[in-house]
Amino acid sequence: MISTKRILAFLAAALLCLAGCGGNDKASEGGKVTIGLTYVPDVQFAPFYVAEDKGYFEDEGVNVTLRHHGAQESLFGALEQGTEDVVVAGGDEMLQNRSNGIKVYNWATMYQTYPVKVIVPRDSTIRSAADLKGKTIGLPGKAGENYFSLQAMLKANGLTESDVKIQFIGYTQTAALTSGKVDAVIGFVNSDAVAIEAQGVPVRTIDPVEGGIPLVGAGLGSLDSFKEKGSKKERKILAALTKAVAYMRTHPEETLDIVRKRVPALADKKQRATASKVLSASMKLYGTGKFGAQDSAKWQKMAEFMKEARLLRNPVEVSQAHISLD
16 A cells, blocks of 8 residues: 555655746747857847847747857758758748758748848949949859849849959958959948948948849748748747847847857957947848748749849749748
């Protein structure tokens, strides 16, 4: 016969386990999700740092780990290998990789305005993209958002690659522009343009395509398998990031303090001032509407352009390449 004392002891142990085994941990409900952020920690990833620091992911019931890719790691490699569940990348990069057989889809677009611009010295005679005929243009390489923007710019302005001089300069935009090695660079308005000016070189930015470039900017992407089983996680992550962006808009200095935990260089006043400008420029790209909103018409235009420019290896069903969480 089991004694009353032993029964009471068993019940007490069971209650203790229930209290201490995560029964009140909301984050355990949504499971673990690893979000991949490209390469090195940067203020451009502030929404993720803020959501983590302020507990917004946990409040939404999802256990998020932020992971920065290694410098030699491919953009979608960790996603394919299962090391990451979500990656931050351009919508155009996702579409191209889907055409290459990587079943990635975009479920939230962060940058409502495409961030890539033509950057020239402020005193340059280049006033429009059409003025680049015969000029030397520098960009990191023959891939990614910079290269896609170059192709869109040439097409929109009736130019071909033979009409300009293209130099692949890696990430040496500042040196290339200040030394006169190139007449213009293709870069990001919220990072490259700010960084070049921080080095004492006043610049102007020019739209590659008048009226808007037919490309979709940075957003959140996952493999189709995540879509099949992770719709609740998608909404929870987006809700947490929406809270983070709202916090950033009203607490810019506190946001920089949070980013500093990831980027110690912000202890330097000059570095912090530059980061503040990057933060402000990035938030403008989010737009004033719902954070993460999708524009199906823009996705369709992008698919048509990338197909015509031979940037897609195989046909892609656009409706499968992105979804809206509205």
